[in-house]
Amino acid sequence: MKKTEGYRTVSIDEARIDEFFEVDQWAFVGEWLPEDRQDYVDAIPLDGMRAVEVTEPARGFVGDLGGVYAAFSTEMITPGARRVPTSGLSWLGVHPSHRRRGIMSTMVRDHFERCIDQGLHVSVLYAMESEIYARFGYGLGSQTVRAEIPRGARMWPVEGADDLTVRLERADFAKHDQLVADLQAKLTRPGTVINPVGSGRNARFTDPVGNRKGMEKWRLLIVEDQGEPVGYAFFRRKADSSVGIHDGVAQVAEHGALTPAASQAMWKVLTDFDLVETTRTANLAIDDPLVHQLKDARGARSRVIDNIWVRLLDVPRALECRAYFHDIDLTIALTDRHVPANAKTWRIVITGEDAQVTEAPQGTSPDLAMDTRHLASLYLGGTSAESLHAAGLIAEHTDGAARQLAVAMFSPVAPLANWDF
Ligand SMILES: CC(C)(COP(=O)(O)OP(=O)(O)OC[C@H]1O[C@@H](n2cnc3c(N)ncnc32)[C@H](O)[C@@H]1OP(=O)(O)O)[C@@H](O)C(=O)NCCC(=O)NCCS
Structure with missing residues (x-):
């Protein structure tokens, strides 16, 4: 049996929520108090719960959950106070009995497919350990x-x-939810992840x-x-x-x-x-x-x-959902192990704050080459392309291209997500 066989991915509804919570208690090492259950139910996006379930007795009891995650749809503020359709990924955990069998990888891929289907151009998350997510194309989007x-x-x-x-x-949720939501919606700092109101998730009050x-x-x-x-x-x-x-x-x-x-x-x-x-x-x-x-x-x-880690799922659309601060016309060869549609050479033309991103013609020799996770690190404007070039993470084939991209993408205001999810 191959390492990832014997499981399938399923949606979880409220009837199975305690099985979901059980996996997270194992994964995040802690016993939740019975009186806190409703707080967790209130905090989780009920329509975004997914899990990987055992289908072969060799893996454990058939029907047991080996891993879980939940995601919510929202918008994130990008440089220039624009917005990008975004998914927040959270609650991701694998039961210790099922670790290192590719369950996290399966769930992250499932998450990407669902986001792309829903037209969400970006996925964001907080990482328990900062090393875990780079392999899936997440880049460090902001620091705190x-x-x-x-x-x-x-x-x-x-x-x-x-x-x-x-x-x-x-x-008090009843008294303050709208007041806080209205205030958060007026913030302009890139990286602000709008906390969805009325979707069953009000994590800020849990x-x-x-x-x-x-x-x-x-x-x-x-x-x-x-x-x-x-x-x-x-x-x-x-x-x-x-x-x-x-x-x-x-x-x-x-x-x-x-x-x-x-x-x-x-x-x-x-x-x-x-x-x-x-x-x-x-x-x-x-x-x-x-x-x-x-x-x-x-x-x-x-x-x-x-602070948050960012994954670009639809590179051209995501890049077009932010403002820029310098006109450029550059080509970037991008690698992307998990979303092949992004692995192309892209031409980025910026005029007056707006980007137009198209696939470069076959045979174009790119000005810059990088992995998708490094482009993700530049996305909210908190990291400079020139500093990633200086670190040996972005290859420059045209002199000065990294600096031009740095000036265009760097945000005058540092990014930050102002609540934990
Ligand atoms: C981290 C966790 C989700 C990994 O789940 P998993 O199903 O064992 O992961 P996979 O088998 O899919 O491993 C995918 C890759 O990530 C690597 N990896 C897994 N956990 C890692 C960690 N903590 N640090 C660095 N790399 C890690 C694996 O070695 C594997 O690498 P490979 O593709 O080169 O072989 C799981 O161990 C867990 O639930 N931990 C506690 C909760 C947690 O940290 N959740 C993340 C929340 S942000």
Whole structure:
């Protein structure tokens, strides 16, 4: 029997959701609390659940699930505040009894086929381990700063910040879902993955007890400018006090601000809670306004890590769904192991921010050559083509072509996905 035989790919409906969750508990190493079940049901995209099931007794009990994943359809903001039809891939796990038999590979290919059928040009994900997904053509799309900001961090003043109102409330789906969705939809930072509203997934409000680690339930901060919401942040705190020493922490998850003043008003509150010495966040773009507003950025003890990974499934259509910042006319020879339709030489003509991408005539000698995952890394504008060329990952056959592509594709604003999925 070949390594991948004895399984088939199936859709999972709500009736089999506990089997699905069981595989993820094995894969992600953890026992979920029974009282958290509904939170997980609320968070998962019910119409996007897929699994690989045993069909041969030699593999285990026939009908058992060996691996699972779920995907949701949405849009992602691209450079120039445009949007691309996107799928978010999540919950992907393989039961330890079935590892290294090609189940993940089968599921990723299944995901690609379904996205292409649905006209979703890009797939994005967060990786548990950063090495896993490059083999499938995912490139590092954006990076994030993990910061630990000390209480009362001083900031360069921003005009108007003190005139805004900040409200702190318990996060409540019924009350806040639309408000947060409306604010997120106004963000322009590339990499922002729109959190689908009303599709059964409202992951931003899920709050399993098992994930809280002694912290309070999610709170929501809302910044208002004369009654108009202009910023939001999900946060929670945990006190840790003994004999007069307060060592509490606050954790900030998804957040967004529409103006510099809103950003400052928000972070002033988030970094000045009584009994809280440190405010932690993992969702900060490398050029977030806070990074520039802090007087002592070094004091924020930061570390840069990977944020989302991007996979271009329909290269020409995906490239046409973003803006560019320099006119070019270049050809790129692309390799793509998993989506052969992308493995061609493409001519990219950019005029006035818009790209037209067509297949180059047979025999064209390309200006640049690269694998699809490197083009994916350039897509949101957070990585420069010239730096990938300098790293030996992009081949340049025409002098200066990597620099031209770098200037055209590099985003004036660093990309970031501002919520975890
Ligand atoms: C990571 C995981 C999904 C792999 O599943 P799998 O079915 O064993 O993977 P496959 O057999 O399809 O392996 C595909 C390739 O990836 C490689 N690979 C698998 N896991 C890897 C890892 N953790 N790091 C690096 N490479 C890995 C395999 O060696 C194989 O390489 P090959 O094609 O050169 O032979 C599985 O081990 C798992 O569920 N882990 C825990 C949960 C997790 O990390 N999920 C990913 C969520 S983002």
